[in-house]
Amino acid sequence: MRATYDALMAYTKRTVALSQVAGLLGWDQETMMPPGAAGQRGEWRGAMEEIIHARQSAPEVGAWLARLEGADLGDEASANLRHIRRTFQRATRVPADLAAELARVTSVSQGIWARARAADDFAAFAPTLKQVLDLKREEAAALSDGDGTDAYDALLQDYEPGMSGARLQALLGELRAGLVDLRDRIRGSTRQIPALSRSFDHAGQMALAHDLAGVFGYDWSRGRLDLAVHPFSSGSGFDTRITTRVDEKNPFNCFYSTIHETGHACYEQGISAAYLMTPLGRGVSMGVHESQSRIYENQLGRSAPFCGWLFQRMQTEFGDFGVPDADAFYALVNQVGQGYIRTEADEVQYNLHVLLRFDLERALISGALEVSDLEDAWNARFLADFGFAVDRPSNGVLQDVHWSVGLFGYFPTYSLGNVYAGGLYQALCAAVPTLEADLARGETAAATEWLRDNVQKYGGLFEPADLIERATGAPISARPLLDYLERKFTAIYRL
């Protein structure tokens, strides 16, 4: 048994290495690649995908897995086998012609979506979306392999293994009423918040971004910071790179993107080194990943004490910038606005954006909602939840790239990450009584160490929900997040 397992692991480690190489191609494409290389890069990525898929679905992997069925080689081996088996099933259940058709359609659909968004014309995108949706429903059927799994749940496994649409509905549904109510009370507040009116130079923003990544424990010997149009982090623990962007009018964009991506990167860097070249060596799910980026960005980075430190630090870097004091700065950083765009939303309204998408995409996958009715459904739901009407498709149903490239089941992991972060933050406050004082000094070591020891280091050892429940000592619930938001924004807006 052990020899079989070792053979499977040696083979798998090579596959993991090749997947990491493919990851670097993605990073390079977004940060370094000259524009003329786009076509060649497509060939490269296709060649790497072909090889990785062939290895993941190789008959010898199936034979090894069959021989290891029921073997008890300890927790780590069980977890590795769980991941390898899941990947093998995914790679073998989807027929090659369906996978090829999905790859073909999604390689052009993003461009069609982008043009439709630029033209503010949902009808120009609808036929393509219908095509993608039908293929994803076919894929879901192939993935469940006739075992009766709900189609949406089958797709969800790519992003949040072990989670179901029904459980998400129960977890996230709790948020909606509370957030709408809180947002309405905030709208009634008379609190005046200053605005930024000057510009903040590129070099100063990047210097501060470097500092912020360091403050949150980013290990520069295993990473680097570059610019990208849409900030992201990528890579595994030995080499986890982050990106940010600079808007001279809005430095918070740069700073909080940096902290957010630092959270993702620290998760990867925090995984036990022994796991890093194995299936356990990655963040275990999108939801847990987002819990780390969000707790760094929001619960820590947008806290009152840390905002006090950042206010000082910005004054040192940029001089007086028209915000009178730390309290006003804290309110500015956490301002609840009135906008259409998910990626620009504040902590209170962000999850309302996600819930809208989650409900609509579940209905699309189940067939309860047709693509032809999607724009109307979006607009009606937006009006109900946000209290004002969508003015044009690029501010509504066309704003996100996800569906155009077949990402159904991805959206809810954003909110799930926030829910996880809410629970983790409650546990963290109990475990690190000096947290507020630390943050006021721009010090996060105790907090990030707690996250490393209770979440990050385990990599893929536990299933996502189990991992969070072990760390928080409580069943997963949206309650801690709601309580945190209620407390925080009641104070900021003096409700």
Next chain:
Amino acid sequence: MRATYDALMAYTKRTVALSQVAGLLGWDQETMMPPGAAGQRGEWRGAMEEIIHARQSAPEVGAWLARLEGADLGDEASANLRHIRRTFQRATRVPADLAAELARVTSVSQGIWARARAADDFAAFAPTLKQVLDLKREEAAALSDGDGTDAYDALLQDYEPGMSGARLQALLGELRAGLVDLRDRIRGSTRQIPALSRSFDHAGQMALAHDLAGVFGYDWSRGRLDLAVHPFSSGSGFDTRITTRVDEKNPFNCFYSTIHETGHACYEQGISAAYLMTPLGRGVSMGVHESQSRIYENQLGRSAPFCGWLFQRMQTEFGDFGVPDADAFYALVNQVGQGYIRTEADEVQYNLHVLLRFDLERALISGALEVSDLEDAWNARFLADFGFAVDRPSNGVLQDVHWSVGLFGYFPTYSLGNVYAGGLYQALCAAVPTLEADLARGETAAATEWLRDNVQKYGGLFEPADLIERATGAPISARPLLDYLERKFTAIYRL
């Protein structure tokens, strides 16, 4: 036949794409990779090499090649088959255990060499060099597969297909006496050449480096310029990246490294687009590659008219820098010094450095010279050719990395490139009568177009020596290079 060929080419294009991916890993390692990723990068490169080697030596490739033996599918197909067959033979003839042992030994030998060089202790490196040399001799025997090929010639094919040690000896041997004589006359010259005494800021050097790459026709939409400890160019025509370095005391280091790497890159960028994802889509040999980098750097970039332009451009960028006029600037850029180090050598002495290594490494491979006698042999030859004695091993036998990583047969391609460049320059002057006037305006379009049309665009279509003879219309000879050097340095040193 055509269907078989198409199947082989479809397979080969994927292999080419994977080799290009491996190339990007090398670029990233030298420019972007954080230090903590070194071990992981080794795993990545090992995994890519394993896959590429498996594809190059795949039984189906052998079967396709056997079926296509003697087929006449046109010149391009013949050339593709020649490259694929050569690669297949190389990949199948070296036994797996020898390849693994070579990989194992050369993965540590570079570090041993670096420590020996730092300690100026050849004896600390000699046993490792002996080990590498023995493995390379074994490899040479495997490569010739009992067909009687000379061991050195077998190794040479990796760098200069179709070339032999004997032909190199005839071509390069002609240089030695002429260069020693010219150098001796230069040493007797009383010409006073000014020295640089101020520093040149980093940003200004990089701005000028960008300009220089553009002046020599580098296509920025298919490349980028970064910093590296040892400048290099890498990639293929769709994405050919260059690097340079900045020494604030010596801006010529940055400028001429940039022009040199631009020459390499323009070769790749100049290859017919239709060839780029095939075996024809690369520079055909190290010698031809070096001919392009050298003709850009020396015959064009260090010419009197171009130096006149560069002198003005540097004054604009840096203000007065203590060199009185363009003539003094031209002499400074081409100064013949007295140094130990090949990579810092001037045009007159560079090939003497290479000839020394070529003769010694041929003797090592043939067994005429033992590693234990190498240091003495190096020092004796250096004294004879350069007129002064090596002071320490790091300035002598330990100065180059090549042998430590098994590069035997690589050195002579540097001089072969200079010989090719000499012939090409003669032909270029005849074809572009406006060359001097163009260069005086910082204009190279006619010259680089001639090189593209006569050398670069063909990629791997012709064998290297055939390619150069077609372009120059004459048999390869060192004479044009010697005549050019004689003319140029006689004028500069007023001999």
